[in-house]
Amino acid sequence: MINELNAQWRLAATPKGGLPLAEDFVWVTQDMPEPAQNQMLTETLYLSLDPYQWGRRRSGVELPGEVCHGRTVARVIKSCISGYAEGDYVFNTNGWQHYGLSGEGIDIFGYMHPRKLDASVAPISTAIGVLGMLGLTAYSGLIVQCQPRSGETVVVSAASGGVGQVAVQLARLAGCRVVGIAGAQHKIEYLESLGVDSVVSHLDPQFFQKLKAACPDGCDVYFENVGGKVFDAVLPLLNKNARVTLCGVVSQYGNTDGQDPRTVWQAKGQPFFERQQVTVHDLFVGNFVDEYQDVFLQEMAGYVGAGEVRYKEDLRHGLGCAPQAFYDMLTGDNFGKTLLAVGEDPTR
Numbered sequence: 648m649i650n651e652l653n654a655q656w657r658l659a660a661t662p663k664g665g666l667p668l669a670e671d672f673v674w675v676t677q678d679m680p681e682p683a684q685n686q687m688l689t690e691t692l693y694l695s696l697d698p699y700q701w702g703r704r705r706s707g708v709e710l711p712g713e714v715c716h717g718r719t720v721a722r723v724i725k726s727c728i729s730g731y732a733e734g735d736y737v738f739n740t741n742g743w744q745h746y747g748l749s750g751e752g753i754d755i756f757g758y759m760h761p762r763k764l765d766a767s768v769a770p771i772s773t774a775i776g777v778l779g780m781l782g783l784t785a786y787s788g789l790i791v792q793c794q795p796r797s798g799e800t801v802v803v804s805a806a807s808g809g810v811g812q813v814a815v816q817l818a819r820l821a822g823c824r825v826v827g828i829a830g831a832q833h834k835i836e837y838l839e840s841l842g843v844d845s846v847v848s849h850l851d852p853q854f855f856q857k858l859k860a861a862c863p864d865g866c867d868v869y870f871e872n873v874g875g876k877v878f879d880a881v882l883p884l885l886n887k888n889a890r891v892t893l894c895g896v897v898s899q900y901g902n903t904d905g906q907d908p909r910t911v912w913q914a915k916g917q918p919f920f921e922r923q924q925v926t927v928h929d930l931f932v933g934n935f936v937d938e939y940q941d942v943f944l945q946e947m948a949g950y951v952g953a954g955e956v957r958y959k960e961d962l963r964h965g966l967g968c969a970p971q972a973f974y975d976m977l978t979g980d981n982f983g984k985t986l987l988a989v990g991e992d993p994t995r
């Protein structure tokens with residue numbers, strides 16, 4: 648093990664294009680890092696690929712030459728931190744590399760604190776999906792911010808994706824009538840299998856009419872993941888006193904007009920929001936970690952264990968395909984939560 652090299656993807660340069668290109672990333676191999684006091688060396692088993700990673704790269708927060716950031720599930724190889732031992736499974740932020748250091752002096756990107764995982768509670772890959780930041784995003788936006796009531800109509804866009812599939816199921820558990828928006832037919836069928844009351848494809852030429860027909864009583868809560876044309880179709884359906892969580896606008900992340908897509912989204916919605924007295928919540932999951940993560944993890948582990956919340960992973964194999972899988976996720980060529988199997992998971 649000591650003689651092994653550590654392969655990693657680094658950011659080649661601040662991307663110039665609207666969507667990721669192969670030349671934005673460079674493959675590097677390095678000597679294995681050695682943990683100092685209060686650090687541990689872990690092997691990446693799963694790497695999460697998420698839209699926000701593109702925002703960091705495009706905006707220059709992630710610097711050229713840095714290992715590409717990413718949340719990971721990993722196995723402890725060598726620990727110099729009390730409370731963590733060799734063989735433990737952890738959630739951490741190794742990024743796009745086979746091995747990484749965690750602990751004192753290692754950047755975790757704000758709120759993504761390492762924590763130990765219990766493989767007997769749920770498959771450990773879920774710590775970067777339904778039982779991780781994605782699940783918490785759905786919970787914070789839907790339950791904490793929008794507070795859906797039984798009988799209300801909840802509309803969720805990118806409904807089969809990592810965040811969306813959790814949001815639709817939480818809405819169903821809250822007793823709401825749930826309308827999901829997705830692209831391809833297999834995603835529509837998956838959402839129907841989850842018990843979503845009505846599913847509409849944004850690829851359908853009759854999308855606007857079909858969404859309206861799917862919401863005969865209008866929309867009380869809208870969970871926004873997409874923006875663009877999908878947002879245009881939802882706006883006229885918002886009821887008086889509707890609540891909206893602005894989770895993300897993934898359809899706009901490839902824009903090259905230099906404008907902030909969330910600001911553009913807000914300006915477009917404003918006349919509708921004012922007319923209908925809509926409450927709009929700007930969602931940033933990092934604001935909910937301290938207060939809600941523990942309660943969320945307990946509640947969601949119960950739902951997952953009881954089969955009341957199901958989840959779909961789009962599991963790709965090998966660190967080498969990270970740039971392509973990342974592109975696929977941003978452009979809708981994924982199905983469920985996108986993650987890479989980087990190392991072998993002995994618990995699977």
Ligand SMILES: NC(=O)c1ccc[n+]([C@@H]2O[C@H](COP(=O)([O-])OP(=O)(O)OC[C@H]3O[C@@H](n4cnc5c(N)ncnc54)[C@H](OP(=O)(O)O)[C@@H]3O)[C@@H](O)[C@H]2O)c1
Pocket residue numbers: 696697698699781784805806807808809810811828829830831834849872873875877893894895896897898899930931932933976977978979980981982983984985
């Ligand atoms: N606010 C926060 O703190 C926070 C935290 C996490 C995630 N997010 C946001 O949550 C959203 C979902 O993230 P995720 O990780 O769960 O990704 P995801 O939904 O698993 O993948 C992205 C999905 O977006 C849809 N999409 C892409 N381009 C589209 C387009 N032009 N028109 C319509 N749909 C399009 C695709 O679904 P279809 O094929 O079905 O269209 C694709 O599968 C993103 O906007 C992300 O930025 C926000």
